[in-house]
Amino acid sequence: AQTVTQSQPEMSVQEAETVTLSCTYDTSENNYYLFWYKQPPSRQMILVIRQEAYKQQNATENRFSVNFQKAAKSFSLKISDSQLGDTAMYFCARSGANSKLTFGKGITLSVRP
Amino acid sequence: GAGVSQSPSNKVTEKGKDVELRCDPISGHTALYWYRQSLGQGLEFLIYFQGNSAPDKSGLPSDRFSAERTGGSVSTLTIQRTQQEDSAVYLCASSLVVGVFGTEAFFGQGTRLTVV
Numbered sequence: 001a002q003t004v005t006q007s008q009p010e011m012s013v014q015e016a017e018t019v020t021l022s023c024t025y026d027t028s029e030n031n032y033y034l035f036w037y038k039q040p041p042s043r044q045m046i047l048v049i050r051q052e053a054y055k056q057q058n059a060t061e062n063r064f065s066v067n068f069q070k071a072a073k074s075f076s077l078k079i080s081d082s083q084l085g086d087t088a089m090y091f092c093a094r095s096g097a098n099s100k101l102t103f104g105k106g107i108t109l110s111v112r113p
Numbered sequence: 114g115a116g117v118s119q120s121p122s123n124k125v126t127e128k129g130k131d132v133e134l135r136c137d138p139i140s141g142h143t144a145l146y147w148y149r150q151s152l153g154q155g156l157e158f159l160i161y162f163q164g165n166s167a168p169d170k171s172g173l174p175s176d177r178f179s180a181e182r183t184g185g186s187v188s189t190l191t192i193q194r195t196q197q198e199d200s201a202v203y204l205c206a207s208s209l210v211v212g213v214f215g216t217e218a219f220f221g222q223g224t225r226l227t228v229v
Contacts, residue, residue: 095214100163101144103158106155
């Protein structure tokens, strides 16, 4: 089975500081997509950032950036200058050729004022 | 529509009754997913539809659960003889498939099912 693993169930960070959420995955494919989704208490899932595996450059979206290590099958999310609105559950996900989107179990992030 | 639409947003049903949950995906999205999420927990995959291919039903927890997708668009998830452990939020998502790759999924707001 193609799995996605988020080993940390929860994390906490002080407002304005930086936090990194880890994710590893299993795949036999060379080309695939990786995603980080955010689910705030409103429960609406929102795409935070995506990475295409054939691109070596790490994706960035404002305060959000990834550290994509293809050989290690690692895809961590770094949130800089954390804000109270970043408090949410974060899910890592992977999709590949002819394969469904597979999610990790998620991590609950709390930003402390 | 502009986004993925799910109905109803909330459903309370008596144990033993059947329920139908509806998902209207984004127009043109050929891939459609159903997930279940218990309070504060992760996403449990239920079923995946892609175009005209046979659906991937590997996540359905029992034969009381079934889903169909008519005309490659609207999908209905049916739970027969509901049990209290079926209480959860049911999320639907759709995505484009570009070539052979699924792109990012867009989610509906979910249906919160409560079995009493």
